[in-house]
Amino acid sequence: MLSEITLGQYFPGNSFVHRLDPRTKILATLIYIVAIFLADSPLAYGLLIAFAALVIGVSRLPVGMVLKSLKPIWIIIIITMLIHMFTAPGENIIFAWKFFKVTEEGLILGTKMALRLVLLLLFSSVLTFTTSPIVLTDGIEKLLRPFKCIGVPAHELAMMMTIALRFIPTLLEETDRIMKAQTARGADFSSGNLLERAKNMLPLLVPLFVSAFRRAEELAIAMESRCYRGGEGRTRMHELAYKGIDHTAFAAVLVLVFSLVALRWGAGLCAL
Amino acid sequence: MSIKLANVFYTYMTGTPFERQALNDVSLTIAKGEILAIIGHTGSGKSTLVQHLNGLIKPLRGKVTINDIDIAGRGSEAKAARQQVGMVFQYPEHQIFAETVYDDIAFGPRNRGFSAEEVDKQVREAMSFVGLDFETFAERSPFQLSGGQMRRVAIAGVVAMNPDYLVLDEPSAGLDPRSRNAVFKEIMALHKERGIAIVLVTHSMEEAAKYAHRMIVINKGKILFDGKPADIFSNHKDELIAVGMDEPPIYKLSVTLRAKGLEIAAGITDVGELVKNIKKVKGWR
Amino acid sequence: MISIKELKHYYTDADGKEVKALDGIDLDIKKGEFVAIIGANGSGKSTLARHLNALLLPTAGTCTVGGLDTMEESNMWDIRQQVGMVFQNPDNQIVAAIVEEDVAFGPENIGVPNEEIRPRVERALAAVGMSDYAKHAPHLLSGGQKQRVAIAGLMALEPQCIVLDEPTAMLDPQGRKEIVATVKSLNQDKGITIVYITHYMTEALAADRVVVMEKGHIRFMGTPKEVFCRVDELEKLGLEAPLAAKVASELRKSGIKLPKDIITDEELAQALCP
Numbered sequence: 001m002l003s004e005i006t007l008g009q010y011f012p013g014n015s016f017v018h019r020l021d022p023r024t025k026i027l028a029t030l031i032y033i034v035a036i037f038l039a040d041s042p043l044a045y046g047l048l049i050a051f052a053a054l055v056i057g058v059s060r061l062p063v064g065m066v067l068k069s070l071k072p073i074w075i076i077i078i079i080t081m082l083i084h085m086f087t088a089p090g091e092n093i094i095f096a097w098k099f100f101k102v103t104e105e106g107l108i109l110g111t112k113m114a115l116r117l118v119l120l121l122l123f124s125s126v127l128t129f130t131t132s133p134i135v136l137t138d139g140i141e142k143l144l145r146p147f148k149c150i151g152v153p154a155h156e157l158a159m160m161m162t163i164a165l166r167f168i169p170t171l172l173e174e175t176d177r178i179m180k181a182q183t184a185r186g187a188d189f190s191s192g193n194l195l196e197r198a199k200n201m202l203p204l205l206v207p208l209f210v211s212a213f214r215r216a217e218e219l220a221i222a223m224e225s226r227c228y229r230g231g232e233g234r235t236r237m238h239e240l241a242y243k244g245i246d247h248t249a250f251a252a253v254l255v256l257v258f259s260l261v262a263l264r265w266g267a268g269l270c271a272l
Numbered sequence: 273m274s275i276k277l278a279n280v281f282y283t284y285m286t287g288t289p290f291e292r293q294a295l296n297d298v299s300l301t302i303a304k305g306e307i308l309a310i311i312g313h314t315g316s317g318k319s320t321l322v323q324h325l326n327g328l329i330k331p332l333r334g335k336v337t338i339n340d341i342d343i344a345g346r347g348s349e350a351k352a353a354r355q356q357v358g359m360v361f362q363y364p365e366h367q368i369f370a371e372t373v374y375d376d377i378a379f380g381p382r383n384r385g386f387s388a389e390e391v392d393k394q395v396r397e398a399m400s401f402v403g404l405d406f407e408t409f410a411e412r413s414p415f416q417l418s419g420g421q422m423r424r425v426a427i428a429g430v431v432a433m434n435p436d437y438l439v440l441d442e443p444s445a446g447l448d449p450r451s452r453n454a455v456f457k458e459i460m461a462l463h464k465e466r467g468i469a470i471v472l473v474t475h476s477m478e479e480a481a482k483y484a485h486r487m488i489v490i491n492k493g494k495i496l497f498d499g500k501p502a503d504i505f506s507n508h509k510d511e512l513i514a515v516g517m518d519e520p521p522i523y524k525l526s527v528t529l530r531a532k533g534l535e536i537a538a539g540i541t542d543v544g545e546l547v548k549n550i551k552k553v554k555g556w557r
Numbered sequence: 558m559i560s561i562k563e564l565k566h567y568y569t570d571a572d573g574k575e576v577k578a579l580d581g582i583d584l585d586i587k588k589g590e591f592v593a594i595i596g597a598n599g600s601g602k603s604t605l606a607r608h609l610n611a612l613l614l615p616t617a618g619t620c621t622v623g624g625l626d627t628m629e630e631s632n633m634w635d636i637r638q639q640v641g642m643v644f645q646n647p648d649n650q651i652v653a654a655i656v657e658e659d660v661a662f663g664p665e666n667i668g669v670p671n672e673e674i675r676p677r678v679e680r681a682l683a684a685v686g687m688s689d690y691a692k693h694a695p696h697l698l699s700g701g702q703k704q705r706v707a708i709a710g711l712m713a714l715e716p717q718c719i720v721l722d723e724p725t726a727m728l729d730p731q732g733r734k735e736i737v738a739t740v741k742s743l744n745q746d747k748g749i750t751i752v753y754i755t756h757y758m759t760e761a762l763a764a765d766r767v768v769v770m771e772k773g774h775i776r777f778m779g780t781p782k783e784v785f786c787r788v789d790e791l792e793k794l795g796l797e798a799p800l801a802a803k804v805a806s807e808l809r810k811s812g813i814k815l816p817k818d819i820i821t822d823e824e825l826a827q828a829l830c831p
Contacts, residue, residue: 134658166654169696174366180328181367184359185429186383203379206369210415215649222650225610225642226710227634227666237661237674314699314729416571419598446645446726448598448756450795475729516731521800528822532830543800547807550829556813 011129016245017059018130022139024246028253029127035253036116038260045115047263051256052122059130069125070118077114085110133165135238142240155231163219171212178207273304273339275325275357275437280334282320282493294320296493298334304436307463307470309484309501311477313516317493318473322439325471326357355384358435362442364426365419373399373417373425374410380433391432398432402458420451427455431462438462439471444479456483481505481520481541491515502539522546558718558750559586559609559640563618566604566773578604580773581618588717591744591751593761593781596770597795602754605770606722609752610640623717638667641711643721647703647728648696656698656706657682657691663714681712684747685739701732705739712743718750719743725757737763758785758797762820769794785820801825 012018017025032051039045056066070077088110090103128136141158148154179189182203189200282295294317302308302325312318323329324336327343327350336343338353358380361367370376377398381391399406402424409417414425423443430438440459444452460483463470474480480487481501489497489504489512496515497504504512505519512519519527526536526546535553540546550556566579579601586592596602607613608620611627623639625632644650653659660678669677682688685705695703704724711719721740725733737760743749753764761767767784769776771794777784785791788798788806798806798820805819805828815828 132655134653134655162653166652166695169694170648173696177361178367180323181359181361181364184326184328184361185367185380185433186355187379188383203367203369207367210369211366215646218644218646218649219652221612222642222644222707223652223662225612225637226652226663227637227714228662229634229666233668234665235668235671235674236665237658237671237678239671313731448795449797450597518730525800525804525822525825528826529829532826534826534830543803543807547804547811550804550808551811551813554829556811 009129010132011061011065012132013060013130015058015060015130017055017126019245020130020249021240021242021246022131022135023143023240024242024249025127025131026136026139026143028249029124031253031257032123033120035257035260036119038257038264040264044260044263045112047256047259048119052119055123055126059126061126061129066122066125066129070121073121077117080117081110081114083110084113134162137161137165138236138238138240155234159231167215170215171208174211175204175208178204273436275302276300276337277324278335278337280324280331280336282324282329282332286332294493295324295331298493298495300488300495300498302437302469302471304469305467307472307483307485309472309474309480309487310490311474311480311487311517312490316490316515318490319441321490322359322441322471322473325437325439326359327354328359355433356436358430358433358438360427360430360438360440360443362445364430365422368414368422368426371413372411373404373414376414376425377429377432380429384433394432394434395428398428401431401462402428403454404428420447420454423447423451423455424458427458435468437469437471439473441473442475443472444476477505477518477520478522481522489515489517502541506538558588558590558623559584559752560621561585561608561618564605564608564615564620565617566608566613567616577773579608582773582775584768584775586718586750586752588750589744589748591741591753591763591765592768593753593755593764593766594768594770595754595756595758595761595796597756600770600794601773602770603722606642606720606752606754609718609720610642611636612642634667638714639717641714641716641719643704643707643711643719643724645723645726647700647707650707651695651703651710654694656687656693656695659695659706660709660713663710667714677713677715681709684712684743685709699732700728701735704728704732704736708739708743716749718752720752720754722754723756724753725755725760733757733760756796758799762799769796782818782820786818
């Protein structure tokens with residue numbers, strides 16, 4: 001079941017998007033997310049959708065797989081849509097039953113909100129599909145480095161992410177193993193009320209924590225043995241460097257933002 | 273009284289690119305009271321096979337029955353049948369969770385619904401089987417014991433469920449020679465006194481030759497050989513080596529001696545016996 | 558290479574009792590030597606190993622590595638670069654989610670210039686025969702392969718000596734063979750000094766010298782031949798002797814004259830049927 005979730009997975013490839021510097025991709029994604037909230041006309045939304053489609057196309061990812069990343073959260077999307085549909089104030093009632101009413105304004109607002117969420121998710125999933133977790137971590141570390149002077153522990157955060165990525169599969173396997181062992185001893189993880197269930201989880205959680213702590217301790221010793229002493233004076237095998245394609249990508253994102261700004265305030269600016 | 277696997281098939285991650293067939297038409301009967309060793313290299317399917325014995329994995333095709341009861345069912349009869357099979361996983365000390373040795377060992381019997389007196393009796397018996405003194409250890413925290421002692425607590429936790437069949441997946445892994453021998457001595461005593469069947473999954477040809485009545489060799493999800501360890505090791509040496517297995521050291525030594533013209537009897541698994549045999553052949557007293 | 562003099566390591570356990578984990582160890586390990594240390598659980602062999610790269614410091618006595626005293630704090634990182642350490646659990650020493658990234662971890666830590674790291678990583682992976690797995694995820698490798706990646710991670714630091722603390726205890730027979738073969742080739746082809754801790758007697762047979770420990774002391778040492786023919790003493794320490802040595806010892810006990818130093822099947826056969 002866990003293997004069905006595609007959100008956050010890396011899909012190796014060598015497309016234009018794959019080859020971009022991770023910092024470019026992270027910044028472009030952030031700018032795109034801001035841009036989503038600049039849009040207020042159908043044309044602007046059309047532009048955003050077209051841009052997302054362009055990026056997915058250029059990345060050569062299977063479209064079905066990208067869309068599948070919406071699967072775990074489609075329920076949130078629908079709830080967002082419904083809440084806006086039913087609660088937005090408006091005059092033009094399309095449908096009413098008892099105290100439920102759907103107005104034209106509500107329908108438009110709901111659709112907008114859902115669309116924003118979908119675009120946001122699709123665009124960020126392209127980021128994770130085209131960037132290996134390790135490279136992504138490198139990018140985050142590099143981007144956060146300037147904030148070190150105000151106390152952001154950039155290296156430590158990145159190291160924590162690296163280790164987490166390495167150990168998630170190991171701990172999942174371990175969970176599976178302990179669950180089987182306790183099931184064989186007659187443990188029951190699925191019945192009873194909330195309190196009973198929490199208590200029934202102890203035979204799983206205690207060994208899991210004990211093992212995680214043991215692993216952490218052993219890993220720390222192994223890291224020390226390999227001369228790890230924090231971020232000071234460390235070099236990297238992959239030094240990140242912006243290339244020509246990164247400038248192209250930034251230019252494309254800026255064109256999008258300017259178009260959206262023009263669409264929203266262009267008329268007003270012209271009138272001035 | 274037996275566990276029967278009839279034409280069992282199992283595949284991991286069906287329908288994905290990672291699909292891997294683990295068991296391919298396996299049929300097997302394990303009789304009550306026998307000692308069966310299962311050998312095969314890592315990934316041969318032996319772990320998948322033993323997890324079928326108590327329903328932790330359900331066959332994709334085929335059937336597993338214990339005393340003719342299909343254990344795949346949801347009813348209480350199937351559940352009771354599954355509970356007749358105790359399972360000691362690799363590194364079983366990693367499943368210890370309770371605050372005291374007593375509570376950890378009592379976990380299984382309590383889940384089986386034994387009365388308080390019955391639980392107490394089973395815990396005491398199980399501890400004595402694995403050589404842990406009740407007065408000394410019952411109220412101690414299992415997390416402060418040595419590795420070998422923790423292994424014994426975990427094995428006792430399964431023994432206390434009073435199973436008819438005990439499956440052990442590499443019970444000696446990671447132990448030093450002294451603890452290895454002690455653990456096997458305890459398992460053999462358990463077999464002798466309670467008459468329970470032992471299914472031993474092992475990488476050690478020596479253990480299989482020394483302890484098992486019967487041995488099956490698994491390769492690529494199929495049973496390659498099923499028979500007496502002595503027969504398999506003597507008659508199928510080349511096939512065993514081809515699938516990454518080996519012959520026990522004592523067989524190797526016997527073969528070397530025979531090649532030198534010393535007529536050592538086949539199938540000796542004990543050092544004392546080999547020494548006697550050498551003396552006999554050489555005409556020494 | 559390594560010189561240990563009257564080394565003692567005491568600590569206080571959870572019950573407040575003083576434990577003498579090492580109680581007067583004298584041991585010299587020459588450059589390029591392959592030393593195996595055997596002993597039952599609790600004999601102090603792991604504690605001794607951890608002194609060799611300053612993970613533990615002596616309570617009394619000295620431990621010097623390449624002329625550097627481990628007690629001197631300023632020597633610590635030099636010592637750790639010279640002496641790499643492989644541990645029992647292959648999972649808990651791999652840091653990164655891609656093999657080559659993990660091998661690069663050591664050189665990155667000591668500030669090797671960026672353009673030198675990749676060649677080091679490639680050489681290290683080649684030395685353990687794992688070049689084809691550079692881009693793989695460690696959790697999908699076999700135990701023996703993971704342990705080889707861990708060794709490559711040390712080789713990338715270009716050490717003089719590698720200490721392996723029961724590296725095969727959690728591996729299957731195939732993985733065990735891989736590790737012994739890898740260690741032998743590092744010793745013979747690259748001249749790396751090896752300190753190999755194990756309780757599998759068959760693995761210690763590959764060493765130049767075997768050190769037998771019990772209760773924080775070195776009981777005896779010598780070539781594998783000298784050590785493994787002392788069948789009764791080994792058994793008293795909870796260790797095993799090779800089968801041929803055991804059989805020879807039993808035969809000697811019943812009055813049969815055999816050479817004292819039989820440890821292999823062939824030697825026994827030769828002695829019985831000359």
